Amino acid sequence: METQLSNGPTCNNTANFESSNTEDSKTNLIVNYLPQNMTQEELKSLFGSIGEIESCKLVRDKITGQSLGYGFVNYIDPKDAEKAINTLNGLRLQTKTIKVSYARPSSASIRDANLYVSGLPKTMTQKELEQLFSQYGRIITSRILVDQVTGVSRGVGFIRFDKRIEAEEAIKGLNGQKPPGATEPITVKFANNPSQKVNHTILSQLYQSPNRRYPGPLAQQAQRFSRFSPMTIDGMTSLAGINFPGHAGTGWCIFVYNLAPDADESILWQMFGPFGAVTNVKVIRDFNTNKCKGFGFVTMTNYDEAAMAIASLNGYRLGDRVLQVSFKTSKTHKA
Known part of the structure; x- marks a missing residue:
């Protein structure tokens, strides 16, 4: 089961959004800390209860198709966007407390900041993973892959930082190091590294099944x-x-x-x-x-x-x- 940091350095995280229009910035929202099993239709239904939506997008991993835990909602009326922030920010959904805020313009400095981490101790929780990496910057999303049958960690995780430079610093500081509880050094590298060959089907099966959230x-x-x-x-x-x-x-x-x-x-x-x-x-x-x-x-x-x-x-x-x-x-x- 995923663990959400209730307080800490990730509380003020936001992701990026392509926007060049000032008016757009008043209607475009970024929604962070969504439950991993939440669908785009569920996201649309939640925010559609506030007002009419022009578009809604749940951001997914390009390899596995799994949710990355955040999405974007674009309202037609800026007043509805403001109401959504006031109403839904801090809403508890399953084990997550979502964060709703205005999306900010994208730039090269905040793209491609997703890290692949392997060799993690099987006992390490998502909270501990975030604590390990949070010293290097703001974390947008994190997850640990688990065996679909046993629910046991596969020792592999992902960390998405707010900025690429923060991800680079994390690689410099943690790649080849032994975190607490580890017997072997961990590997930290960019998740979108072209040399990283991944079997799409097998990787997608490593994620915990949405129907097995409770024992x-x-x-x-x-x-x-x-x-x-x-x-x-x-x-x-x-x-x-x-x-x-x-x-x-x-x-x-x-x-x-x-x-x-x-x-x-x-x-x-x-x-x-x-x-x-x-x-x-x-x-x-x-x-x-x-x-x-x-x-x-x-x-x-x-x-x-x-x-x-x-x-x-x-x-x-x-x-x-x-x-x-x-x-x-x-x-x-x-x-």
């Missing part, structure tokens, strides 16, 4: 909640014509009842984000007043995480209201 005990505990089904709500307006995904192929849909009239999508993101991958949130509003009608839906990718969210949030007091949270079934759509 067995959590999966067993989640079985306790497999019988949950939405309760009947008297007087609920029919949801005919609203298409919400079920669990077949699209994730697990959760029904949230007793929300306040001023509730919005950002509240649901903040509540459910820490439990796992959220693909979509929806607050049902009154057509005339645009106020929340008291309920909404959250779709999560993984059953275990959805069950844990239900177990934790059902009966949760939000303001002066006690929430009722359960898996959605076809009964939920009936008045």
Whole structure:
């Protein structure tokens, strides 16, 4: 499982973005510290809850196709970009606390700053990896490759610095050195070195499977909640014509009842984000007043995480209201 530094030298990191227009800088956002398994559609759904998006891009490794943990969102209205920063910066998503800020123009000095590190101790965590390299500059993203079956580190990792010169200094300082706990010297070099021959398929398989973010005990505990089904709500307006995904192929849909009239999508993101991958949130509003009608839906990718969210949030007091949270079934759509 990835470990996120809660405090330290990487807290103020930003990545780079190609922009030459002053107006663009007011609508273009950089989003750092995204969960590795978060998809571009999930990123778009999260920021689309704030306002209309012109474009959205999740940055991926060119070799493996895996997320590098950051992306860009470009709003149409600068006010929505500002609102997104105020609303979503610091949002907890799974084991990550995301950072949202304005993207800055790119230059040659901040390109190609990704390092490949091998020979790491199998016991080294991502936090320890960042601590080892943070003395050389600002770290944007980091990750350690793990065996897909055992979850054990493969002794290989990646570090992306804010600037290339920082990456160069890290190579000078750490390549061939023995970090704490290591019996052999580590190798540190640029990840995009043309001489580095990598089997794309094998490398992609080294990443931890998104469906194995939690160990067995959590999966067993989640079985306790497999019988949950939405309760009947008297007087609920029919949801005919609203298409919400079920669990077949699209994730697990959760029904949230007793929300306040001023509730919005950002509240649901903040509540459910820490439990796992959220693909979509929806607050049902009154057509005339645009106020929340008291309920909404959250779709999560993984059953275990959805069950844990239900177990934790059902009966949760939000303001002066006690929430009722359960898996959605076809009964939920009936008045």
